[in-house]
Amino acid sequence: MxxxxxxxxxxxxxxxxxxxxxxxxxxxxxxxxxxxxVLDAAQHWQRELEAQPVEFLGRRLPDLLREARAQVARYVGAEPANLVFVPNATHGMNIIARSLRFQPGDEILSTDHEYGAVERTWRFMSGHTGAVLRTQPLPLPMTTPEALIDALWQGVTPRTRLIVISHITSPTALIFPIAAICRRAHAEGIMVAVDGAHAPGQLELNLEQIQPDFYVGNLHKWLSAPVGAGFLYALPEHQARLEPLVVSWGYEARKPGPSRYQDYFEWIGTDDPSPYLSAPAAIAFQAQHxxxxxxxxxxxxxxxxxxxxxxxxxxxxxxxxxxxxxxxxxxxxxxxxxxxxxxxxxxxxxxxxxxxxxxxxxxxxxxxxxxxxxxxxxxxxxxxxxxxx
Ligand SMILES: Cc1ncc(COP(=O)(O)O)c(C=O)c1O
The missing domain is CATH 3.90.1150.10 (Aspartate Aminotransferase, domain 1)
Known part of the structure; x- marks a missing residue:
């Protein structure tokens, strides 16, 4: 240096x-x-809300969210229809864990590099459904992506339904080869839920190329959007399975939007939408620098x-x-x-x-x-x- x-x-x-x-x-x-x-952008949106709260939250918000979602989707290489805003990666992972229906004895495979809150989420789910959570050790040092995948697959059995894995791990900071993991899992009929809390902002993403069944990302970490901005991505064939953690007006929506998926998740009671609306400012900041x-x-x-x-x-x-x-x-x-x-x-x-x-x-x-x-x-x-x- x-x-x-x-x-x-x-x-x-x-x-x-x-x-x-x-x-x-x-x-x-x-x-x-x-x-x-980015903080200025967040304050701008909060002031817009304050100037006419009913107009802002009641009338303008759906269009503003649609525009912000489109920009975030472009940034992570996703179809906008496959993406909804959630407050953080933990929230997104909980939606997946609470929504998927497993039979007793079905297996969910994870690794020993996962984030504590995500491990707890799946243990909670397994305790409620009888599905078995298996934690596959992936020993250090890492050598090649192929060796990691072979080690992971030592935990796969005929009952494996889902792999839950980080894109970048929290305790060990490693980039996992999730595209290759998704390819092999899909060839064997196994779904993959990726914890991408650290990826947006650190890695160029193209979710439509990677094709994870589910992907949760934080915008408030490495993209530096305001705290309270994350997203959940789901392939179209899984979207109807996902249920909101908080039921609100989007459930049995009187005026349905373009998709039930987005209706369910983007209004979960009155809240401050400025973190989501400011994500484009964070994208612009990175582009300008x-x-x-x-x-x-x-x-x-x-x-x-x-x-x-x-x-x-x-x-x-x-x-x-x-x-x-x-x-x-x-x-x-x-x-x-x-x-x-x-x-x-x-x-x-x-x-x-x-x-x-x-x-x-x-x-x-x-x-x-x-x-x-x-x-x-x-x-x-x-x-x-x-x-x-
Ligand atoms: C790998 C990983 N997953 C999930 C999370 C949770 O992020 P959040 O608290 O924003 O939901 C973190 C937070 O550091 C993380 O490192």
């Missing part, structure tokens, strides 16, 4: 975020920050962080470079994760997750446009000081 401008953000876009300068923020992956133009270049620089800095931390610990990388986008997870020597995280934040003012996974500890470094090589240096210095010798 060029040390001469090490304190500067990686990109001009980085200047537009409101993050506190006294904190080294390396955890966009948990709760991403938003740039000012040459996001492919920003992403490439963030990826390079994430790999630099990974190399520096692995050098410090003497532990090998958990996967080759291509498995990571703007986040990297690095193994740590055995340590008390909560204590280390607290010292890093309370004493060193570094916000970074220390993760317990399969009885091991990892640090997960997220790099966004506002980060600089100096942020990574601060983390590496702090780890050098705090890790057990």
């Amino acid at each position: 060029d040390a001469s401008n090490a304190a500067q953000p990686l990109a001009e876009a980085g200047q537009h975020y409101l993050l506190r300068p006294d904190v080294v923020f390396l955890n966009h992956g948990s709760f991403g920050a938003r740039p000012r133009p 040459d996001w492919p270049a920003v992403r490439a620089r963030c990826h390079a800095l994430a790999l630099h962080a990974r190399d520096a931390i692995d050098h410090l610990t003497g532990l090998p990388p958990i996967a080759p470079d291509a498995w990571f986008a703007q986040m990297c997870a690095c193994a740590l020597p055995p340590c008390d994760s909560e204590a280390l995280k607290a010292r890093l934040y309370d004493d060193d003012h570094i916000e970074v997750p220390i993760i317990d996974w399969n009885d091991r500890q990892f640090v997960r470094v997220s790099i966004q446009a506002y980060n600089s090589p100096a942020d990574v240096d601060r983390l590496v210095e702090a780890l050098a000081h705090r890790l057990p010798a």
Whole structure:
């Protein structure tokens, strides 16, 4: 890394975020920050609502949502009719889990890299239906996509009905080969529900090419839309199976819209629609700041962080470079994760997750446009000081 401008953000876009300068923020992956133009857009929509609430929510909203949905659909490579807004990925995954009908003994296959709330959602579902939730271990280090798929398929049985899998994993920050997983699953009559919480904004998406049966994505993470913006994608043949978690006017709609799917999900009682309506501003912000270049620089800095931390610990990388986008997870020597995280934040003012996974500890470094090589240096210095010798 060029040390001469090490304190500067990686990109001009980085200047537009409101993050506190006294904190080294390396955890966009948990709760991403938003740039000012996106917050301005959200406030614009809130003011529009305030100017005439009944006109805005009662008359204008369906058209505004349709336009925002069309832009988000284009961004993720989906047909607009296959996509509905939901407040977050957890909500979307709950819709899928509560809607699908399984028989006792049917199997849902997941992995040991899934997000805790998503694991709980499917355990809840399995407890209520008698369907069996199997968690397939996918051991580290990762080598090739083919090896991962072979390992995953060790959990497939004739009773497997659904695979639930992340596009980018939370504890290990790995990009999973979901297109190939969908192809093989479909050839064997198995549905796939993808947890894409981290993908929009980090990866170029083309959902119609990938053809997941279901895909949930967050817009408020790496796309940096306002908090409360996610989406649920479903193939047309599954849409009629999906039921709303909250029943409202879209159920038995008096004036049905173009699809029951959209009627069911986009009005779940009075709420603030500004996060959904501001997603196009987040897309525009990325377009104005040459996001492919920003992403490439963030990826390079994430790999630099990974190399520096692995050098410090003497532990090998958990996967080759291509498995990571703007986040990297690095193994740590055995340590008390909560204590280390607290010292890093309370004493060193570094916000970074220390993760317990399969009885091991990892640090997960997220790099966004506002980060600089100096942020990574601060983390590496702090780890050098705090890790057990
Ligand atoms: C892989 C994964 N799935 C789902 C979620 C849940 O996102 P949300 O809380 O926005 O629903 C997260 C959050 O970090 C995640 O990392």
